[in-house]
Amino acid sequence: MPVAGLTSSLTSLIGNHGLYAVFGLMAIDAVLPAASELVMLYAGALAAGAFAGQHVDLFGSRISSHLWAYVVMALAGTLGYLVGSIVGWAIGLYGGRPLLERHGRWFHLSPQKLDRAERWFDRWDDLAVLIGRVTPVVRSFISIPAGVFRMQLWRYSALTLIGSAIWAFALAGAGYGLGKSYQRFDHGFRFAEYAIVAAIVAFAAYLLVRWRRSSRLSSGARDSTG
Numbered sequence: 159m160p161v162a163g164l165t166s167s168l169t170s171l172i173g174n175h176g177l178y179a180v181f182g183l184m185a186i187d188a189v190l191p192a193a194s195e196l197v198m199l200y201a202g203a204l205a206a207g208a209f210a211g212q213h214v215d216l217f218g219s220r221i222s223s224h225l226w227a228y229v230v231m232a233l234a235g236t237l238g239y240l241v242g243s244i245v246g247w248a249i250g251l252y253g254g255r256p257l258l259e260r261h262g263r264w265f266h267l268s269p270q271k272l273d274r275a276e277r278w279f280d281r282w283d284d285l286a287v288l289i290g291r292v293t294p295v296v297r298s299f300i301s302i303p304a305g306v307f308r309m310q311l312w313r314y315s316a317l318t319l320i321g322s323a324i325w326a327f328a329l330a331g332a333g334y335g336l337g338k339s340y341q342r343f344d345h346g347f348r349f350a351e352y353a354i355v356a357a358i359v360a361f362a363a364y365l366l367v368r369w370r371r372s373s374r375l376s377s378g379a380r381d382s383t384g
Contacts, residue, residue, distance in 0.1 A: 172200050176214050177231055181238035184326070188242030188301050189249070194235075195294065198326050201231040202333025228334045235326035236319070243301045243318045250305025258306070279307050287314055291321025 172179045180201045187194040205214055205227035213220050214227035221227040249257070279286045287309070290300035304314050 177234035180231055181234045184235045184238035185242030188239050189246040198235050198329035199333040202228055202330035203336055205231045206334045206337040232327040232330040236323045239322035240319050246301025247305040247314055250302035254306055287317040288321050291318055292325055
C-alpha cells in the first residue's frame with residue numbers, strides 16, 4: 159500500500175475509533191507488522207487536538223484535557239501491545255515448532271527465521287524481548303518465538319510491558335509535540351513520511367544484516383569445534 163494511502167487509512171481509523179483503534183492495531187502489531195510507528199504518532203497528534211472535529215473518548219466520555227488524552231492514548235497502545243504479545247506467546251507455546259513448520263508463512267516466520275530467533279534468544283536471554291520491543295520491524299517477530307522457547311510468562315510480560323510503554327509513550331509524545339501544527343506539517347512535508355519509512359526500513363535491514371552475519375559466525379564457530 160502506498161505511504162499516502164496507509165497514512166490516510168490510519169488517520170481515518172484512529173480518528174473515527176480513537177483509543178479502541180489504537181488498542182486493536184497495537185495488539186495486531188505484536189504478532190504481525192501493523193505500522194505501529196504511524197499508529198502511535200497519529201494517536202499523539204489526535205490527543206493534542208490536531209484534527210478538527212475529532213477527539214479522544216473513554217467509555218463514551220470525552221477527555222477534555224489534551225495531556226490526559228495523550229496519556230490515555232499511550233496507555234491504550236501499551237496495553238494493546240501487551241495483550242497481543244501474550245496471544246502471540248500462547249500461539250508459540252501451544253503450537254510450537256510443528257505449527258510454524260506447517261503455517262509459519264501466516265506469521266511471516268519461516269524455519270530459518272525461527273532458527274535465527276532462537277540464536278537471538280540464546281545470545282541475549284531476557285534482553286532479547288526488551289531490545290526487540292524497541293527495535294522497528296523486529297518487535298513484531300518476538301512474541302511467537304518467545305512462546306516456542308517457553309520463556310516464563312511473567313518475565314516475558316514484564317519486559318514486554320516496559321518495552322511497549324517506552325515505544326508507545328515516545329512515539330505518541332512525538333505526535334503530541336507536533337500538536338495542531340500536524341496537519342500543516344503533513345500537508346507541506348509529505349515527503350517526510352517517506353523519509354521516516356525509508357529510515358525505518360534501512361535501520362531494520364542493517365539490524366538483520368548484522369544478525370545474519372553474527373549467526374553465520376556463530377554457526378561457523380560451532381562447526382569448527384564440532
